[in-house]
Amino acid sequence: MKVLIVEDDPLHRSYLHEAVNAALPECDTVIEAENGTVGEKLAREHKSAHIVMDLQMANRNGIEAARTIWKERPETRILFWSNYSDEAYVRGVSRIVPDGAAYGYVLKSASDERLKLALRSIFVESQCVIDREVRGLQQKSLGQTNGFTDSEYEILVDIALGLTDRAIARRRSLSLRSVQNRLQQLYDKLDVYQAASDDNDDGRFNLRARAITIAFLRKLLNYSALERAETELQEWLDGK
Amino acid sequence: MKVLIVEDDPLHRSYLHEAVNAALPECDTVIEAENGTVGEKLAREHKSAHIVMDLQMANRNGIEAARTIWKERPETRILFWSNYSDEAYVRGVSRIVPDGAAYGYVLKSASDERLKLALRSIFVESQCVIDREVRGLQQKSLGQTNGFTDSEYEILVDIALGLTDRAIARRRSLSLRSVQNRLQQLYDKLDVYQAASDDNDDGRFNLRARAITIAFLRKLLNYSALERAETELQEWLDGK
DNA sequence: GAACAAGCTGCGGGTTTACGCAAGACGGCG
DNA sequence: CGCCGTCTTGCGTAAACCCGCAGCTTGTTC
Numbered sequence: 001m002k003v004l005i006v007e008d009d010p011l012h013r014s015y016l017h018e019a020v021n022a023a024l025p026e027c028d029t030v031i032e033a034e035n036g037t038v039g040e041k042l043a044r045e046h047k048s049a050h051i052v053m054d055l056q057m058a059n060r061n062g063i064e065a066a067r068t069i070w071k072e073r074p075e076t077r078i079l080f081w082s083n084y085s086d087e088a089y090v091r092g093v094s095r096i097v098p099d100g101a102a103y104g105y106v107l108k109s110a111s112d113e114r115l116k117l118a119l120r121s122i123f124v125e126s127q128c129v130i131d132r133e134v135r136g137l138q139q140k141s142l143g144q145t146n147g148f149t150d151s152e153y154e155i156l157v158d159i160a161l162g163l164t165d166r167a168i169a170r171r172r173s174l175s176l177r178s179v180q181n182r183l184q185q186l187y188d189k190l191d192v193y194q195a196a197s198d199d200n201d202d203g204r205f206n207l208r209a210r211a212i213t214i215a216f217l218r219k220l221l222n223y224s225a226l227e228r229a230e231t232e233l234q235e236w237l238d239g240k
Numbered sequence: 241m242k243v244l245i246v247e248d249d250p251l252h253r254s255y256l257h258e259a260v261n262a263a264l265p266e267c268d269t270v271i272e273a274e275n276g277t278v279g280e281k282l283a284r285e286h287k288s289a290h291i292v293m294d295l296q297m298a299n300r301n302g303i304e305a306a307r308t309i310w311k312e313r314p315e316t317r318i319l320f321w322s323n324y325s326d327e328a329y330v331r332g333v334s335r336i337v338p339d340g341a342a343y344g345y346v347l348k349s350a351s352d353e354r355l356k357l358a359l360r361s362i363f364v365e366s367q368c369v370i371d372r373e374v375r376g377l378q379q380k381s382l383g384q385t386n387g388f389t390d391s392e393y394e395i396l397v398d399i400a401l402g403l404t405d406r407a408i409a410r411r412r413s414l415s416l417r418s419v420q421n422r423l424q425q426l427y428d429k430l431d432v433y434q435a436a437s438d439d440n441d442d443g444r445f446n447l448r449a450r451a452i453t454i455a456f457l458r459k460l461l462n463y464s465a466l467e468r469a470e471t472e473l474q475e476w477l478d479g480k
Numbered sequence: 481g482a483a484c485a486a487g488c489t490g491c492g493g494g495t496t497t498a499c500g501c502a503a504g505a506c507g508g509c510g
Numbered sequence: 511c512g513c514c515g516t517c518t519t520g521c522g523t524a525a526a527c528c529c530g531c532a533g534c535t536t537g538t539t540c
Contacts, residue, residue: 009323009348011251083249108249162432162450165527175489180528187528192402206496207528209448210402216466223463226456405497415519420498427498446526447498481540488535496527505518510511 001027001123002049006039006065007081008057012108016052016081023116024123036060043069043076050123055082055089061224063089067096074098079122080105081115085134086219091153092228094138104129148189148220155182157229160212160221171236183208190214241267241363242289246279246305247321248297252348256292256321263356264363276300283309283316290363295322295329301464303329307336314338319362320345321355325374326459331393332468334378344369388429388460395422397469400452400461411476423448430454 003020007013013032020030031046033039037060043051051069055062066078078101080093085107097103104122106115110131118129130138140147148156158168169179187193192210215221243260247253253272260270271286273279277300283291291309295302306318318341320333325347337343344362346355350371358369370378380387388396398408409419427433432450455461 011255015251159446159449160453162445162447162453164444164446167444177490178488181488183527184529204404204407205402206399206404206448207402208446209399209452212449212452213400213402213466213470216463217470223456226453230453230457417499417520418518421518423497424499483539485538486536489533491531491533493530494528496525498525499523501521503518503520506516508515509513 002029002031002046003027003123004031004033004039004042004046004049004051006033006036006051006057006062007054008034009054010034012054019112019115020052020119023119026124036062036065039065040068044072047073049076051076051078052119053078053080055080055093056084056224061227063092063096063224063228066093070096070098070101074101077102077122077126079103079118079129081108082106083108084219084222085131085137086222087137088219088222088225090134090137092225102126102128105131105134107131107133151182152186152189153220155179156186156211156215156220157225159183159208160215160226161229161233163233187211190218242269242271242286243267243363244271244273244279244282244286244289244291246273246276246291246297246302247294248274249294250274252294259352259355260292260359263359266364276302276305279305280308284312287313289316291316291318292359293318293320295320295333296324296464301467303332303336303464303468306333310336310338310341314341317342317362317366319343319358319369321348322346323348324459324462325371325377326462327377328460328462328465330374330377332465342366342368345371345374347371347373391422392426392429393460395419396426396451396455396460397465399423399448400455400466401469401473403473423451427451430458 001024003024005013005016005020007016013034017030017032020027029046031042031049033042035057039051039053040060043049051066053062053066062080062082066080069076069078080103082089082105090105093103093105102122104118106118106129110118114131121127121129154172155168158171163171165176165179165183168174169176172179187207190211192205192207192214212221241264243264245253245256245260247256253274257270257272260267269286271282271289273282275297279291279293280300283289291306293302293306302320302322306320309316309318320343322329322345330345333343333345342362344358346358346369350358354371361367361369394412395408398411403411405416405419405423408414409416412419427447430451432445432447432454452461
């Protein structure tokens with residue numbers, strides 16, 4: 001069995017290396033990559049490898065890397081190992097998981113025990129292992145209760161990119177008014193009004209900009225999500 | 241000599257611990273804190289301690305912690321040890337450094353050697369040590385060449401918070417028109433127009449929202465900066 | 481098939497933004 | 511002092527945004 005470790009931080013990388021050795025005696029080769037680009041390359045060379053992947057790397061982040069890897073070989077098993085459980089990450093990951101693929105999402109704050117268990121479950125037993133905390137988010141966010149619909153999330157990203165209503169309408173093939181409807185929905189769910197009106201009519205907010213702020217503060221958006229959305233936008237712009 | 245380590249990540253914490261022991265044989269006590277809040281408390285108890293501080297911690301980030309520590313004891317020597325050199329961090333730090341205080345800013349990607357050197361320089365020799373890369377940013381951003389004026393940065397933060405022009409005017413004691421002038425200046429410097437007009441008049445951007453996006457992508461803003469700005473805003477709102 | 485919920489769309493109008501134009505205000509500098 | 515650049519402010523306008531109202535298309539349920 002081969003395991004590929006894709007991780008920025010040298011300390012974390014060697015920690016992972018040890019953990020893999022301890023948890024998987026049947027593993028004979030461990031390969032390390034220090035960023036997403038190298039990770040993709042090594043994954044291509046060592047086809048049979050299972051992967052432990054950090055999200056949030058400077059050069060090319062884990063979600064991007066995982067996407068291209070899964071595109072080439074959807075049955076690859078990937079364990080995401082991340083510092084954060086931002087909804088933006090969770091959403092980003094579950095958007096790219098191929099049907100039926102075995103994967104995992106474990107926080108760096110988890111105990112050694114948990115990490116080793118996850119390694120065995122995924123790489124040996126082909127089971128999905130999602131940290132409790134992450135799992136909670138996933139259900140709340142993807143289930144519509146209290147969470148955001150895909151269409152709401154979509155328009156959130158669009159205004160976060162700085163598109164005008166008209167541009168969004170074109171991009172999503174909607175009428176202007178529909179776009180604005182969705183925006184209202186979004187403002188509603190984000191509680192943009194609460195702070196805006198409140199009691200004092202002083203502290204007035206620009207709804208659109210405020211929605212973005214709140215989304216960031218609630219970790220619905222983060223740098224990595226923005227970055228991905230931006231490159232998608234550029235592709236769309238180029239493709240006409 | 242006492243050294244206080246304030247750092248989220250257990251791996252990094254123990255690495256730092258070792259580095260301090262190796263670099264500073266005259267140091268007899270090393271104390272560890274796993275977040276900003278505890279860090280502040282321990283700094284208060286061990287008044288004479290020098291501090292190594294991570295930025296970006298979940299509970300209370302390094303800049304906040306450093307600010308209260310420096311407020312109580314401005315001569316404290318603090319070495320910031322961070323993964324990133326975002327302009328938002330650099331700005332955040334240099335805004336709170338007391339006059340004449342010795343401090344340092346070293347990236348986690350620096351070599352052992354660099355870290356140890358920095359430890360000695362700051363804690364023994366009271367010299368400021370700023371990583372080359374960070375230094376570059378600092379000069380470019382604080383010097384007006386190509387960088388952003390304080391007033392420009394201020395208004396950037398204000399729109400990122402989601403305030404309306406009118407609200408900004410009140411907050412900064414300006415006329416509406418002046419606020420809008422500064423916005424235009426900002427849009428100019430951020431190159432918001434470029435993409436907006438370009439050749440195709442299709443891809444139109446909402447200037448205000450787009451400015452925020454670009455600022456994030458360029459790391460002029462990040463989560464921590466937003467968070468700080470938001471609490472400041474709330475204080476201002478409460479204070480009327 | 482009737483009833484109902486959910487989403488898309490057009491119309492109309494009140495508010496906010498973006499910005500050109502131009503008249504002061506302030507501070508250096510020869 | 512007079513000249514000049516930078517900053518502030520007011521006025522006015524075109525565009526964009528926010529949103530209530532109302533008519534349509536769906537899909538679901540009984």
